[in-house]
Amino acid sequence: xxxxxxxxxxxxxxxxxxxxxxxxxxxxxxxxKHWDIQNGHELQLVLERRTYLIxxxxxxxxxxxxxxxxxxxxxxxNLTPLFVxxxxxxxxxNVDSFGYPTLVLKIFNFILAGLWLVLNYVxxxxxxxxxxxxxxxxxxxxxPVIIVETILESAYFLDMEADVITSCCGSLFSSERVTxxxxxxxxxxxxxxxxxxxxxxxxxxxxxxxxxFNNLGGYLYALLSLLMFFISLVSIVSFxxxxxxxxxxHHCPFCIIMEEYNYIGYLLYILLFxxxxxxxxxxxxxxxxxxxxxxxxxxxxxRKLALASVILYAAFTTLVTYEIVTSSLVISYEVVY
Amino acid sequence: MQTKATHWLTLLIxxxxxxxxxxxxxxxxxxxxxxxxxxxxxxxxxxxWVAQIIFKDxxxxxxxxxxxxxxxxxxxxxxxxxxxxxAIKDIYVTxxxxxxxxxxxxxxxxxxxxxxGPMGHELLPFKDQESAQEFxxxxxxxxxxxxxxxxxxxxxxxxxRR
Amino acid sequence: xxxLMNVKKVFNAGNPSEFSxxxxxxxxxxxxxxTVLKGPSGSGKTTLLSIVGCMSRPSAGRVKxxxxxxxxxxxxxxxxxxxxxxGFIFQQPNLIKGISVLDNVMLPAxxxxxxxxxxxxxxxxxxxxxxxxxxxxxxxxxLSGGExxxxxxxxxxxxxxxxxxxxxxxxxxxxxxxxxxxxxIEKFKSEGKTVIITSHDPLVYESSIVDHxxxxxxxxxxxxxx
Numbered sequence: 001x002x003x004x005x006x007x008x009x010x011x012x013x014x015x016x017x018x019x020x021x022x023x024x025x026x027x028x029x030x031x032x033k034h035w036d037i038q039n040g041h042e043l044q045l046v047l048e049r050r051t052y053l054i055x056x057x058x059x060x061x062x063x064x065x066x067x068x069x070x071x072x073x074x075x076x077x078n079l080t081p082l083f084v085x086x087x088x089x090x091x092x093x094n095v096d097s098f099g100y101p102t103l104v105l106k107i108f109n110f111i112l113a114g115l116w117l118v119l120n121y122v123x124x125x126x127x128x129x130x131x132x133x134x135x136x137x138x139x140x141x142x143x144p145v146i147i148v149e150t151i152l153e154s155a156y157f158l159d160m161e162a163d164v165i166t167s168c169c170g171s172l173f174s175s176e177r178v179t180x181x182x183x184x185x186x187x188x189x190x191x192x193x194x195x196x197x198x199x200x201x202x203x204x205x206x207x208x209x210x211x212x213f214n215n216l217g218g219y220l221y222a223l224l225s226l227l228m229f230f231i232s233l234v235s236i237v238s239f240x241x242x243x244x245x246x247x248x249x250h251h252c253p254f255c256i257i258m259e260e261y262n263y264i265g266y267l268l269y270i271l272l273f274x275x276x277x278x279x280x281x282x283x284x285x286x287x288x289x290x291x292x293x294x295x296x297x298x299x300x301x302x303r304k305l306a307l308a309s310v311i312l313y314a315a316f317t318t319l320v321t322y323e324i325v326t327s328s329l330v331i332s333y334e335v336v337y
Numbered sequence: 338m339q340t341k342a343t344h345w346l347t348l349l350i351x352x353x354x355x356x357x358x359x360x361x362x363x364x365x366x367x368x369x370x371x372x373x374x375x376x377x378x379x380x381x382x383x384x385x386w387v388a389q390i391i392f393k394d395x396x397x398x399x400x401x402x403x404x405x406x407x408x409x410x411x412x413x414x415x416x417x418x419x420x421x422x423x424a425i426k427d428i429y430v431t432x433x434x435x436x437x438x439x440x441x442x443x444x445x446x447x448x449x450x451x452x453x454g455p456m457g458h459e460l461l462p463f464k465d466q467e468s469a470q471e472f473x474x475x476x477x478x479x480x481x482x483x484x485x486x487x488x489x490x491x492x493x494x495x496x497x498r499r
Numbered sequence: 500x501x502x503l504m505n506v507k508k509v510f511n512a513g514n515p516s517e518f519s520x521x522x523x524x525x526x527x528x529x530x531x532x533x534t535v536l537k538g539p540s541g542s543g544k545t546t547l548l549s550i551v552g553c554m555s556r557p558s559a560g561r562v563k564x565x566x567x568x569x570x571x572x573x574x575x576x577x578x579x580x581x582x583x584x585x586g587f588i589f590q591q592p593n594l595i596k597g598i599s600v601l602d603n604v605m606l607p608a609x610x611x612x613x614x615x616x617x618x619x620x621x622x623x624x625x626x627x628x629x630x631x632x633x634x635x636x637x638x639x640x641x642l643s644g645g646e647x648x649x650x651x652x653x654x655x656x657x658x659x660x661x662x663x664x665x666x667x668x669x670x671x672x673x674x675x676x677x678x679x680x681x682x683x684i685e686k687f688k689s690e691g692k693t694v695i696i697t698s699h700d701p702l703v704y705e706s707s708i709v710d711h712x713x714x715x716x717x718x719x720x721x722x723x724x725x
Binding site: 084085087165168169170171245247248249250252255260 | 369370372374377378379416418453454455456457458
């Protein structure tokens with residue numbers, strides 16, 4: 001294991017989050033089993049007090065979880081000088097077999113954590129804990145995934161050896177290598193992919209704006225924003241990265257977070273992840289519009305979420321378009337296949 | 338004694354008057370934004386490994402090792418659309434011991450050694466056979482190749498070694 | 500108006516020093532009436548009063564205010580109700596030293612964000628009704644016992660609550676002032692307010708103004724429960 005401050009920070013954050021989540025889940029199960037707001041038994045009142053503490057704790061834990069995704073990528077980027085062949089986070093993640101699986105789980109948990117925070121916020125606005133069971137059910141689902149992620153992350157960092165030659169992102173995301181998801185995405189033809197990206201984004205934004213004004217099509221928007229999330233990630237590898245690097249063959253999605261590119265990767269990813277969480281939040285909350293204690297605020301809140309999602313996706317698109325327009329790269333039909 | 342001293346003196350004078358530059362000064366100012374067109378690495382971080390190709394139209398590219406330079410030569414249009422191998426004017430690599438740019442075509446490349454470059458297994462350039470041989474013995478090198486003997490298959494084998 | 504169902508309050512539960520302050524209290528407090536909770540010290544009067552006034556939560560049982568269940572409310576909702584519904588008068592005036600009478604009186608209204616000029620007018624009017632308007636700018640340390648008590652009453656009324664809660668209000672007042680206090684209570688009743696008082700002062704619980712006396716002993720209500 002490499003005793004680097006960033007590694008220690010990651011592991012510490014993961015263990016704290018994992019520990020708190022386990023503690024919360026233990027009580028959450030009690031709440032799921034015994035919660036009955038009508039009766040005045042001692043256990044119920046104890047649970048009412050306890051959920052206040054647990055919800056507050058979990059808000060911070062899941063907030064930490066959101067940050068940990070970016071801390072993880074930052075750490076991988078930071079450790080690249082230690083590994084031969086690595087020049088960015090892509091190489092560092094490849095030094096052992098746990099790096100990329102951990103990343104995938106972290107992305108998944110980012111979205112779940114964000115959704116939980118949205119649910120928690122709305123639950124706190126009702127005077128009778130309207131979403132409490134849904135909230136703890138989601139927690140029960142998220143908790144094991146977080147534990148698995150913590151285990152994988154520990155394995156990744158603890159298994160790390162400095163004398164490993166790792167693959168450079170140039171080969172991981174090259175269109176030549178036949179195997180590997182990275183090169184499959186990288187070899188998607190750039191021009192058609194641009195069309196896919198922009199038309200999908202247009203649909204998504206229109207749907208979101210339509211929902212904002214007419215309160216119809218919320219589920220559709222949630223679905224579209226999830227789809228757009230994946231399309232955007234694929235687009236980053238397929239063509240957006242080319243324009244940022246001004247290199248026709250460099251598809252790496254991690255080099256864009258480097259200082260030399262003005263850390264633009266972080267901004268792009270923050271916008272993208274924020275957009276998908278708020279978009280999915282819309283879909284998650286629509287079923288509760290009829291709940292009495294939330295009548296006053298829920299519809300307005302859902303619309304605000306949709307608007308936030310639309311704005312974030314629009315900002316993402318603007319940034320991408322800016323990079324494409326100001327780039328000195330020109331993708332011509334013959335060369336990039 | 339007198340003649341021996343004169344001999345040594347002449348030798349010294351000759352030594353110092355010999356011009357060690359080779360057909361045009363290569364542009365050695367590497368900007369912070371220069372990246373290897375093959376892998377995208379920032380070249381300024383690895384000054385000991387710099388390779389350079391200058392095209393007839395004046396444009397030049399830097400690489401983070403001889404391996405990537407060869408990759409560019411073998412598939413020029415892929416990494417720099419519109420350019421071809423025939424348009425290359427000069428090629429330079431950094432001598433591993435002297436740490437200065439030497440002509441790539443006349444260099445000696447050691448393969449299979451235990452010294453790794455930024456891109457992993459590399460071809461280590463030397464300006465003459467003796468230094469290449471010395472390095473090979475010191476660092477468990479397997480073979481010494483001339484510029485013309487390097488093929489795409491050899492480059493690929495370097496990439497696939499772990 | 501206020502219903503207590505099976506209310507229990509236990510302090511230090513699980514520890515050797517566990518103490519049960521209230522045991523299964525069932526009580527109905529009627530609106531627009533004066534109710535007195537009477538009992539020796541340690542009988543749970545103050546605990547019961549604080550639960551009724553949303554200042555603490557029971558260990559078991561439910562409390563309903565105007566049909567609305569309040570014990571399960573999350574903190575922010577409970578605070579809101581408490582601020583708007585109840586006015587509290589304590590044994591000691593509990594005025595804050597160092598600031599004027601007027602500032603003390605306006606304090607409970609600050610979180611509600613009313614316009615300061617209007618609030619000041621309300622406060623001055625309240626002070627005038629209890630004849631201490633001339634003391635509005637004085638420091639609280641200069642007030643006599645009765646004046647301080649009256650100031651605390653004005654403070655209790657600043658948010659126009661419809662329930663007044665008073666915990667041993669006459670404990671530090673002489674007879675004359677105690678009678679004056681009861682007259683103020685009568686005024687509240689005539690304004691439609693509900694008053695709940697704890698007291699072991701016969702002057703209070705034997706007063707003709709009082710509608711209902713609840714006897715407490717050892718955390719339970721004696722005799723027939725309302």
